[in-house]
Amino acid sequence: xxxxxxxxxxxxxGDFSRIRDAAFAQMHASRAEPGCLDYTYAIDVADPCLMRxxxxxxxxxxxxxxxxxxxxxxxxxxxxxxxxxxxSLRAHETxxxxxx
Amino acid sequence: xxxxxxxxxxxxxGDFSRIRDAAFAQMHASRAEPGCLDYTYAIDVADPCLMRxxxxxxxxxxxxxxxxxxxxxxxxxxxxxxxxxxxSLRAHETxxxxxx
Numbered sequence: 001x002x003x004x005x006x007x008x009x010x011x012x013x014g015d016f017s018r019i020r021d022a023a024f025a026q027m028h029a030s031r032a033e034p035g036c037l038d039y040t041y042a043i044d045v046a047d048p049c050l051m052r053x054x055x056x057x058x059x060x061x062x063x064x065x066x067x068x069x070x071x072x073x074x075x076x077x078x079x080x081x082x083x084x085x086x087x088s089l090r091a092h093e094t095x096x097x098x099x100x
Numbered sequence: 101x102x103x104x105x106x107x108x109x110x111x112x113x114g115d116f117s118r119i120r121d122a123a124f125a126q127m128h129a130s131r132a133e134p135g136c137l138d139y140t141y142a143i144d145v146a147d148p149c150l151m152r153x154x155x156x157x158x159x160x161x162x163x164x165x166x167x168x169x170x171x172x173x174x175x176x177x178x179x180x181x182x183x184x185x186x187x188s189l190r191a192h193e194t195x196x197x198x199x200x
Contacts, residue, residue: 003103042145043142045127052152089200090197
């Protein structure tokens with residue numbers, strides 16, 4: 001399994017509300033992709049400018065296919081329409097998993 | 101590296117605000133632990149009852165030590181004071197990591 005985790009930091013706490021509809025569409029379309037196990041955006045409880053990203057994919061191939069999907073185009077356009085101060089995303093292949 | 105990911109689903113969207121101070125204290129204390137790389141709570145943008153959890157730890161040992169820390173006691177008490185409908189948390193050891 002591949003876990004994508006990280007964040008997008010908006011310049012202004014109101015920026016997310018300007019792209020909320022696009023984010024919902026992106027989540028909905030991504031969750032319907034083959035190999036997508038989870039695809040979530042969430043606002044950090046301590047920082048309203050920080051959008052946390054958590055995705056789970058069945059394979060590297062599923063993640064690579066995701067980046068080429070048509071629904072990425074309006075999502076990237078939405079992100080480009082607001083001021084983003086920082087962005088950090090990493091993808092990890094998992095080995096052992098434990099319930100906690 | 102160990103990634104902990106998952107969620108806590110509150111019965112009511114207002115429940116998180118009742119434990120906000122305890123959550124802040126838990127995040128602050130956990131981030132100060134040896135081996136903690138990240139410790140975040142965030143509210144899902146599509147569901148205000150859903151608190152997303154994302155943690156990163158240097159090792160299984162660091163995570164196991166975390167569960168035994170004294171600051172877990174008031175945090176568990178705070179969680180027990182609100183109605184939780186579901187809870188799902190998994191810890192994954194990572195192998196290959198890629199920037200995305």
